[in-house]
Amino acid sequence: MTRILIVDDDVDILEILRLEFEDDPDCCADTATEVVRALALVQEHTYDVIITDWQMPVMNGTVFVSTLRQQGCTSYIIIYSGMDLDREIRETLDAGANYYIHRRGDPAHEFGELKKILKRVSAARPGNAE
Numbered sequence: 001m002t003r004i005l006i007v008d009d010d011v012d013i014l015e016i017l018r019l020e021f022e023d024d025p026d027c028c029a030d031t032a033t034e035v036v037r038a039l040a041l042v043q044e045h046t047y048d049v050i051i052t053d054w055q056m057p058v059m060n061g062t063v064f065v066s067t068l069r070q071q072g073c074t075s076y077i078i079i080y081s082g083m084d085l086d087r088e089i090r091e092t093l094d095a096g097a098n099y100y101i102h103r104r105g106d107p108a109h110e111f112g113e114l115k116k117i118l119k120r121v122s123a124a125r126p127g128n129a130e
Helices: 011-022 035-044 061-070 086-095 107-124
Strands: 002-007 027-032 049-052 076-081 099-102
Touching: 002 011, 002 035, 002 107, 011 027, 011 107, 027 035, 035 049, 035 061, 049 061, 049 107, 061 076, 061 086, 076 086, 076 107, 086 099, 099 107
Parallel strands: 002 027, 002 049, 049 076, 076 099
Antiparallel strands: none
16 A cells, blocks of 8 residues: 655645545545644654645745655655746755656646656555566
């Protein structure tokens, strides 16, 4: 089972993503509207993938990713954000994020891309063979 943490201060986006991933019986998704809550969840659980917005209260995606990595988090981290900030996204990738998807209003394409990444990450986990 692929365990996912979705972090976004927009409750509607959290719910849409959670429902999208939980349609797959091989996925389990937790959500957090606050970065502080997300950091606590990562201390309690091991996630295969963390999907996070970039612009959030308390800390932005760069600081969030950097904090996760400093705490030893090895989850595959995807920034899924409407922010089109080249320099900031590069810094976030340099801080340890694995991938960036620009939220442009085409959910079918974006969710398809997210699901492809989840399959790839799941297949790469030890004990899984395709």
